[in-house]
Amino acid sequence: MHRLLPVVAFCLTILSLSAQGGLSVPQHPVKQEKKQAPAKTAQQKGESKRPAAKSKVYLLHSDLLRKDAQHPDAQIVTGNVEFRHDSVYMYCDSACYYDKISSFEAFGNVKMVQGDTLFLYGDRLYYDGLTQIAEMRCNVRMENRTTTLLTDSLNYDRVYNLGYFFDGGTMMDEQNVLTSEWGEYSPQTKQSVFNYNVKLVNPQFTLTSDTLRYNTASKIADIVGPSDIWSDANHIYSEKGIYNTVTGKADLYDRSVLTNQGKQLTGDTLFYDRNTGVGEAFSRMVMTDTVNRNMLTGEYGFYNEKTGYAFATDSAVAIDYSQGDSLFLHADTLLMETFHMDTDSMYREMRAFHKVRFYRTDVQGVADSLVFSTTDSCLTMYRDPIIWNKNQQLLGEEIKVYMNDSTIDWSHIIGQALSVEKIDSVLYNQVTGKEMKSYFVGGDMRKTEVIGSVRVVYYPMDSDSTLIGMNVSETSKLEIYLQDKKIERMVMSPKSNGVLYPMTQIPAGKDRLENFVWFDYIRPKDKADIFNWRGKRVEDQLKKSVRGPVVLPNARLFENKKEE
16 A cells, blocks of 8 residues: 555646646556557547536545545545445445545455446556546456456446446356457447457357447347358358347348358348348359359349258359369259258259250250259250250250269250251251260260151261261161261161262252251350340241140249240
8 A cells, every 4th residue: 555655646746737737648547558449439539528527526434544644635544445426336445535636546345336237346446536437457347237347457437338448358248258359338328349359259159350349238249340250050251240149140241251061152231040041142142062163143142051942043143163164054043952951862953944044165055944953963954955065956845964973974855856966057967856865975975866756967978078978867766876076887777778969969958857957046155145045036946745744843933934
């Protein structure tokens, strides 16, 4: 106690000069803060308008009171000391009381009580009755109903009802524990602000940030800087938004990112519900699967992490980059659904509808709708499907492509199958039949079977690639064997030699099959062209099939759409 008296006297002198207008210095004789607040506190903002105290600080009780001859302005009080300022009561073991400036410095078991809701504890307190600022130091604890704030240095401003720490602190309520280097808390509004190495720990997640606002009443965290929210199931990155720590609902902005089991959902605006597992992204949405190396983009995206259900719409594009050269697929809506989640029989279906168009440098295609199922690794194209590969074109009423480890195993064209190979601007090899099956090895076609009402227009070549003529044949079944992407032999059942016309004697109209069309005007030209839907001309439509209606998987999602 006696070692503090010279310091007290010095401070009294400074305060006296300041009051007389001769010197302007800080009013608090407590150790300097290690880190300044990142922004002005309510106290700092309103310092020039701070109202003067209407009442003085009263000493209500002490077991012993004495004067010090060297410091006549100080009263040394010890034993069960009690002060009052307005409705605030303060207790300690001993204190230096400055009656003239309505202030005191308290030591040992310091306690400050404001009403029946705010309690402040510490080892040492300097209270300025003129500014109504309490500076509590060492083992500080502030309690406000269910909220507790722990720190070693806390300033509490009674005028603005605001407490702030600057040397590290921890705040706890029923739901969360928050730590940071600097922070402030308002017992009245329950609003708090934290800066520098902020960490919010909840039983279900952990939030880290450099700046965070948090309300202990609503339990809502206001994200105002780069922040990460980690849980067992997912990770959220955001720089702006709000997160309800009770309901788990988040409204996030400025390109926030939701990551779950290798999948990322990004958007200008992102809504997420931790309990239901539902995430929605608006504007410039990107949904990335880093495991399977594909993504969905669009202006709106939806993802349920618990059911594995996702879809994208409004300029929706599916991008597959697992094969090196990316494939871009567009449709009105892109959807993925997971069945029997987290079981041994789990499988997924990816659907695209309507007006499907896709582009890759080596393959392009169009269809009304498309389905890929992991049960049989089959991709099915419905309603006027067409596929192009370099100078080749395949089409029919329905096309099925069976995959094996991301490479094509075999394909099946069903109904009015037509294969066209463009030789030059006027010559085309053509094969048509009721159905067509092609088999692949290492991604290269090795065999093709054409079944039912087979007709062929074919231009054989000699060894120097000179055209020999044009062969026209008909049969019931045709088998084509290929090696190094070139036809090795053709087998017809029953055998048919057909007619071979010399190149100069081809009859008019014989060089085209009845259902021949080269759909170059529909073919996607590049990845930007997938958004430009171009349907078949009326005269190029397939004949109506006499087969029964095609039943699509989950047909409710593929309701007939009127042709525009």
